[in-house]
Amino acid sequence: MEEIKLLRYRIKNPNKYNLIFGQSHFIKSIEDLYETIITVCPKGKFGIAFSEASPPYLIRYEGTDKECTDLSIFNLNEIKAGHSFLIFLKDIYPINILTQIKNLQEVCTIFAATANDIDVILAETDLGRGVLGIVDGMSVKGVETDEDKITRKDLLRKIIGYKF
DSSP, X not given: OOOOXXXXXXXXXXXXXXXXXXXXXXXXXXXXXXXXXXXXXXXOEEEEEXXXXXXXXXXXXXXSOXXXXXXHHHHHHHHXXXXXXXXXXXXXXXXXXXXXXXXXXXXXXXXXXXXXXXXEEEEEOSSOEEEEEEEESOOOOSOOOHHHHHHHHHIIIIIIOOOO
16 A cells, blocks of 8 residues: 655635636636636636646636736646646636636636635645645634624625625
8 A cells, every 4th residue: 555645735826806716627627717707707808727637738828817827827836636626716706707717628627716714735646636625714713793794795795896
């Protein structure tokens, strides 16, 4: 039986952009992800990178924003896990595109859709690296109060623009 090495990588996101981190299984994933986002948000600013798990083992990338694209490439190059993808978003919330991304035939898993700091938990074997999961943000510190509910509803209605 072989040993498995566990690793942790904190995604670099200096401007706290929203991101979507997931797993896909096919080289055309990069094009389908791009087309999906641009169809839903035609003026959206974003960058995507996708790590191949088959020869020639490249990071494929597309985007409408150089900074977001470069961040996606940089982070996936550090993570080095095949079939993973990372999307950084400017002026787009994950909720606007997440359902369409999840419905892509080649998307297997969404690990995170967040602007929080996230740690990627990796396993490394002689084949390479795989994503076991993520740690998204910090641990909870209590239960919402009535005042917290008012703050949450104000955030959704007045700041983000969603209403329920």
